[in-house]
Amino acid sequence: MSVLTSLPEPFVEAGGERMRIAEGFRAHITADMLDRSTVDGGLGILLALMGAGGDLPRTVAERADTALAAALAWHDAAMGCMPYGRDGGGGGGRTARVIDWEADGAIIAADFLRLYRIDLASEDIHWYKFCALLLALQRTPGSLVGQASSARLPPPPGARGEELKRLKRLQRAWALPPTDAELAEEARRRFEG
Numbered sequence: 001m002s003v004l005t006s007l008p009e010p011f012v013e014a015g016g017e018r019m020r021i022a023e024g025f026r027a028h029i030t031a032d033m034l035d036r037s038t039v040d041g042g043l044g045i046l047l048a049l050m051g052a053g054g055d056l057p058r059t060v061a062e063r064a065d066t067a068l069a070a071a072l073a074w075h076d077a078a079m080g081c082m083p084y085g086r087d088g089g090g091g092g093g094r095t096a097r098v099i100d101w102e103a104d105g106a107i108i109a110a111d112f113l114r115l116y117r118i119d120l121a122s123e124d125i126h127w128y129k130f131c132a133l134l135l136a137l138q139r140t141p142g143s144l145v146g147q148a149s150s151a152r153l154p155p156p157p158g159a160r161g162e163e164l165k166r167l168k169r170l171q172r173a174w175a176l177p178p179t180d181a182e183l184a185e186e187a188r189r190r191f192e193g
Contacts, residue, residue, distance in 0.1 A: 007023075007126045007128050007129060008074070008077075008128060010022065010023035012067070012070035012071055012073070012074050013070060014060075014063050014066040014067040014069070014070040015062075015063035015066045015067070017059045017063060019050060019057070019059060019060055019067060019070070020050065020057075021049050021050055021071050021074055021075075022048070022049050022050070022127075023126050023127055024124035024125065024126070024127065025120075025124060025125055025126070025127050025130035025131075026124055027048050027049055027127075028048075028049070028075055028078070028127040028130075029101050030044075030048040031044070031045040031048040031049050031071075031075060032075070032101065033101055033102070034048070036072070042064075042068050043064075045068060045071065045072070046060060046064060046067060046068050046071065049071045049075065050067060050071055075127070077128075078127050078128045078130075078131040078132075079131055079135070081128060081131050081132040081135060097152065097176060097179075098138075098148070098149040098152045098153060099134075099138075099145070099148075099149060100176045100177070103176050103177055104145065104148060104176075107144035107145055107148060108120070108134065108137075108145055109121065110144060111137050111140075111143045111144050111145050112133065112137075115137065115140065115143060116133060118133075147170075147174065148174045150170075151167075151170035151171050151173065151174035152171065152174055152175070152176065155167040155168065155171075
């Protein structure tokens with residue numbers, strides 16, 4: 001898919017039915033923040049991506065499992081807009097968390113406004129376009145998103161001395177708040193060790 005030619009239509013197929021999916025980035029960020037592994041999270045994702053006025057359309061509710069799988073496939077494919085890196089894009093192989101929707105909301109909005117002249121507070125752009133632009137920001141010199149993302153990666157194996165100290169300072173300055181899972185793991189380590 002090339003965003004230069006066209007953006008994908010906001011429809012998915014599930015159980016032989018064509019279903020509308022939200023195309024704006026706000027709905028997809030909401031869905032992305034929910035836990036896919038729980039029933040409540042799955043329902044929340046369906047409501048965010050396919051809900052109509054707070055309710056699921058009958059065709060979606062009747063095919064919830066296949067609708068959720070189709071919606072998540074459409075959602076996740078947006079991160080493949082820029083297939084750079086060893087894992088082919090999409091971040092599937094990444095181990096370090098480099099973006100957090102809540103913690104980084106202000107710098108994402110600032111970079112979109114400063115570099116693209118897109119006011120995310122008033123515009124709801126297509127999810128695929130949003131992802132392509134966000135992924136480009138991560139590689140744009142001088143962008144806040146790029147600085148934060150780079151700082152959050154582990155230092156390269158060859159970093160030593162002053163360079164390692166500088167990278168560690170940047171890592172602390174741009175550190176993300178811990179997730180619930182990270183807090184639980186830290187507590188487990190402290191009590192077991």
